[in-house]
Amino acid sequence: MDLFGEPTEWLPVVFAGLMGVSILIYVVLDGFDLGVGTLIPLADDQEKDRMVASIGPFWDANETWLVLAIGLLLVAFPVAHGTILTALYLPVAIMLIGLIARGVAFEFRAKAPASHKARWNQIFFVGSLTTALSQGFMLGFYIMGLQATAAAFAFSILTAICLTAGYILVGSSWLIIKAEGPLQEKAVKWARASLIGTALGFAAISIATPAVSPRIFDKWFSIPEVLLLAPLPIMAALIGGIIFIALRYLPTKDDSWNFVPFIGAAVLNVLAFAGLAYSFYPYIVPEKLTIYEAASAPESLFIILIGTVFVLPVIMGYTALAYIVFRGKARDLSYD
Amino acid sequence: MMDALLLSRIQFGANISFHILFPTITIALGWILLFFKLRFQQTGEQRFMDAYSFWVKVFALTFGLGVVSGITMSFQFGTNWPGFMEKVGNVAGPLLAYEVLTAFFLEAVFLGIMLFGFSRVPNWVHTLATFLVAFGTTMSAFWILVLNSWMHTPAGYEIRDGVVHATDWLAIIFNPSLPYRLSHMLIASGLTAAFLIAGMSALRFLLGERSDEIKTTLRVGAGLAALLIPVQIFVGDLHGLNTLEHQPQKVAAMEGNWETGPNVPLILFAIPDNEARTNHFEFGIPSGASLILKHSPDGVVPGLNDFVLEDGTVKHPPVFQVFWSFRVMVGIGLLMLLVSWFAVFSFWRCGVEGTSPWVMRAFVLMTFSGWVATLAGWYTTEIGRQPWLVQGVMTTAEAVADVPPVMVLSTLIAYLATYALLTVAYIGVLTHLARKAARGETKPGLEQKSGAAGVALIPAE
Ligand code: HDD
Numbered sequence: 001m002d003l004f005g006e007p008t009e010w011l012p013v014v015f016a017g018l019m020g021v022s023i024l025i026y027v028v029l030d031g032f033d034l035g036v037g038t039l040i041p042l043a044d045d046q047e048k049d050r051m052v053a054s055i056g057p058f059w060d061a062n063e064t065w066l067v068l069a070i071g072l073l074l075v076a077f078p079v080a081h082g083t084i085l086t087a088l089y090l091p092v093a094i095m096l097i098g099l100i101a102r103g104v105a106f107e108f109r110a111k112a113p114a115s116h117k118a119r120w121n122q123i124f125f126v127g128s129l130t131t132a133l134s135q136g137f138m139l140g141f142y143i144m145g146l147q148a149t150a151a152a153f154a155f156s157i158l159t160a161i162c163l164t165a166g167y168i169l170v171g172s173s174w175l176i177i178k179a180e181g182p183l184q185e186k187a188v189k190w191a192r193a194s195l196i197g198t199a200l201g202f203a204a205i206s207i208a209t210p211a212v213s214p215r216i217f218d219k220w221f222s223i224p225e226v227l228l229l230a231p232l233p234i235m236a237a238l239i240g241g242i243i244f245i246a247l248r249y250l251p252t253k254d255d256s257w258n259f260v261p262f263i264g265a266a267v268l269n270v271l272a273f274a275g276l277a278y279s280f281y282p283y284i285v286p287e288k289l290t291i292y293e294a295a296s297a298p299e300s301l302f303i304i305l306i307g308t309v310f311v312l313p314v315i316m317g318y319t320a321l322a323y324i325v326f327r328g329k330a331r332d333l334s335y336d
Numbered sequence: 337m338m339d340a341l342l343l344s345r346i347q348f349g350a351n352i353s354f355h356i357l358f359p360t361i362t363i364a365l366g367w368i369l370l371f372f373k374l375r376f377q378q379t380g381e382q383r384f385m386d387a388y389s390f391w392v393k394v395f396a397l398t399f400g401l402g403v404v405s406g407i408t409m410s411f412q413f414g415t416n417w418p419g420f421m422e423k424v425g426n427v428a429g430p431l432l433a434y435e436v437l438t439a440f441f442l443e444a445v446f447l448g449i450m451l452f453g454f455s456r457v458p459n460w461v462h463t464l465a466t467f468l469v470a471f472g473t474t475m476s477a478f479w480i481l482v483l484n485s486w487m488h489t490p491a492g493y494e495i496r497d498g499v500v501h502a503t504d505w506l507a508i509i510f511n512p513s514l515p516y517r518l519s520h521m522l523i524a525s526g527l528t529a530a531f532l533i534a535g536m537s538a539l540r541f542l543l544g545e546r547s548d549e550i551k552t553t554l555r556v557g558a559g560l561a562a563l564l565i566p567v568q569i570f571v572g573d574l575h576g577l578n579t580l581e582h583q584p585q586k587v588a589a590m591e592g593n594w595e596t597g598p599n600v601p602l603i604l605f606a607i608p609d610n611e612a613r614t615n616h617f618e619f620g621i622p623s624g625a626s627l628i629l630k631h632s633p634d635g636v637v638p639g640l641n642d643f644v645l646e647d648g649t650v651k652h653p654p655v656f657q658v659f660w661s662f663r664v665m666v667g668i669g670l671l672m673l674l675v676s677w678f679a680v681f682s683f684w685r686c687g688v689e690g691t692s693p694w695v696m697r698a699f700v701l702m703t704f705s706g707w708v709a710t711l712a713g714w715y716t717t718e719i720g721r722q723p724w725l726v727q728g729v730m731t732t733a734e735a736v737a738d739v740p741p742v743m744v745l746s747t748l749i750a751y752l753a754t755y756a757l758l759t760v761a762y763i764g765v766l767t768h769l770a771r772k773a774a775r776g777e778t779k780p781g782l783e784q785k786s787g788a789a790g791v792a793l794i795p796a797e
Pocket residue numbers: 516517518520521523524525527528568569571572573575576579583586665666667668669670672705706709710711712713714715716717718
């Protein structure tokens with residue numbers, strides 16, 4: 001298997017890439033679930049049902065990308081997995097309880113006695129919000145090098161809010177596609193507000209990341225690297241602008257172009273992610289452990305890689321199938 | 337103050353105990369739903385469709401709880417047991433990865449189509465989706481049990497620089513205890529679902545419902561239980577013999593047998609004393625254990641004292657816990673045999689309506705007996721492996737994270753509170769669904785057949 005050179009050289013990169021892809025897919029897909037969940041209190045009862053119906057068939061599979069991402073971290077970089085997750089012990093636990101709350105509320109709100117429904121709606125909201133906030137907190141804490149300092153906490157709280165705004169942007173963009181009538185109009189308003197929060201988040205992370213690490217500072221601002229990096233913020237600003245303009249004209253009369261904000265938000269995610277990946281490479285635990293030092297034995301990685309290469313396209317295939325089956329406007333959720 | 341090790345163990349035990357409750361139902365219930373659907377297609381009888389539409393709701397709810405508690409599990413290794421992955425990650429990692437890739441995505445994606453796609457896809461696609469969900473849950477059980485069995489009877493590996501490396505994947509996957517553990521667990525799941533179905537149907541019967549649907553589900557539940565339980569007892573016995581070969585100290589703890597020797601009695605009751613290393617109030621059948629385990633009254637059975645090192649280090653599990661959880665499991669197994677066979681006999685002789693209400697009450701009481709037996713069985717297995725985490729390779733203490741005990745304590749309390757609430761809510765909602773069905777409120781859309789598939793509308797609530 002020396003066809004592509006030394007496996008210890010490229011396997012870690014491949015796995016870091018796979019992990020990145022699943023985090024990215026997770027953030028977009030579960031992002032819209034969590035965003036919709038966070039918006040629940042702003043809707044009336046009938047709209048709430050519609051909103052839940054728009055994510056009902058998807059959320060379980062969306063959440064599985066998180067399991068895959070964390071699974072890949074676990075199997076490909078066991079040492080980093082331990083270090084990162086023990087450093088994030090509490091936020092992880094809070095996120096898990098949030099995920100539990102919103103996941104079970106899906107089922108319970110529909111099946112419990114009608115008088116309990118409002119309570120489960122609240123749990124659904126709180127669960128979604130806590131999950132989004134704790135994920136944002138973890139992102140910030142990770143960027144700040146997993147150090148428990150006051151600055152790190154402050155920054156993490158900021159990223160918590162901004163990531164939540166990002167999820168709300170994705171969620172309301174999803175609703176623009178899936179909803180009709182007044183709910184769709186509300187979704188456009190929500191998307192406008194959250195676009196501002198998301199933009200702030202981008203700015204904050206772009207300022208903090210180089211400020212924390214001189215290594216990243218050099219990577220960003222020295223010539224010729226700056227030329228490599230320059231397209232990212234330019235494209236981000238462009239996409240942000242497109243979403244902003246689209247939101248002024250949506251919803252259109254014949255409901256055309258309703259997908260623009262969602263696609264735009266997804267692309268923003270990719271850009272943000274590319275920026276972070278570029279800055280942190282080759283480190284997996286910021287400034288401490290590189291992907292090469294943390295990787296598992298090549299034999300075991302091979303076994304997983306072979307499975308992944310065959311199975312991942314199949315997964316993508318039937319995931320696409322599910323989105324095709326449930327395309328179009330959300331209808332009432334029923335097992336028919 | 338308790339130490340992080342003890343707290344982490346309690347937390348892990350609590351999390352996995354909560355998780356297993358739901359998969360153990362869905363693994364079998366998926367297949368039972370497929371059975372209802374296929375029978376409906378075959379016979380066109382409405383009772384099978386009614387059964388499907390009631391149980392698919394229970395399935396959806398149970399599946400949701402299984403998924404969210406499973407997510408917690410996948411983080412547990414990192415947050416509390418980093419040493420586990422560092423040492424045996426080369427074996428455990430690929431197994432977990434294959435579970436995600438081949439099972440989780442399959443069931444998660446097709447669950448959506450199975451639950452909400454009835455009128456959006458052709459009927460055969462829906463049947464296929466139902467099949468794939470059932471197949472996916474069974475695959476999850478397979479992969480995770482491969483890992484768990486490997487932790488009990490490791491094979492196909494070598495240790496280099498203190499880290500486990502895989503040498504033979506077939507030997508790892510088909511390790512010595514896998515066939516027994518997998519079949520015993522899958523049958524346990526069948527029994528759990530069978531008693532859940534019989535119990536909830538019996539509840540609806542006692543509430544006055546006399547529909548064809550619950551007569552069918554009562555027969556299916558009781559019949560399935562009656563069919564599986566003798567097989568389960570037989571497989572359990574084989575499982576025990578296999579354990580005797582690979583983990584004799586566990587069997588010694590299950591039997592409460594301290595001294596190696598012939599003519600070891602089969603102890604029916606005792607209070608094993610871990611400190612004094614003896615049993616109090618012992619009562620048993622002379623030479624019984626020798627007979628069961630060695631098939632001869634003077635067969636020599638290994639005792640616990642063989643597993644104490646020269647320097648006094650104890651290399652066997654705590655006896656009291658293993659001894660009693662084993663008896664709870666076997667006791668429930670025997671009770672299941674009694675109840676299910678009596679019920680099947682009575683349904684056959686007197687019909688469902690002619691059967692004594694006491695049989696129905698017994699089923700209601702045993703609705704969740706599968707849960708109790710499954711938990712007891714897993715406690716036997718897992719506590720019986722202590723002090724090892726991976727038998728002979730690493731101990732539990734080596735794997736624990738360096739997290740402050742207060743932190744573990746606070747998350748433990750949060751998890752326990754969440755789980756207690758959810759268990760209450762789950763059982764409450766099941767009861768609510770049963771009552772609603774008994775009042776005939778769940779079938780508003782029944783008359784209006786939808787489209788070519790000719791199936792009724794099933795609202796999600
Ligand atoms: C409905 C559940 C159920 C029932 C009725 C039984 N079991 Fe069981 N048993 C399990 C559910 C279970 C389980 C939870 O599924 C375990 C835990 C690990 C495993 O593979 O199966 C288990 C483990 C387990 C073990 C431990 C093996 C090991 O880990 O080394 C033994 C020896 C038996 N069983 C034997 C029996 C016998 C002799 C039974 C006769 C009545 C019996 N079981 C009924």
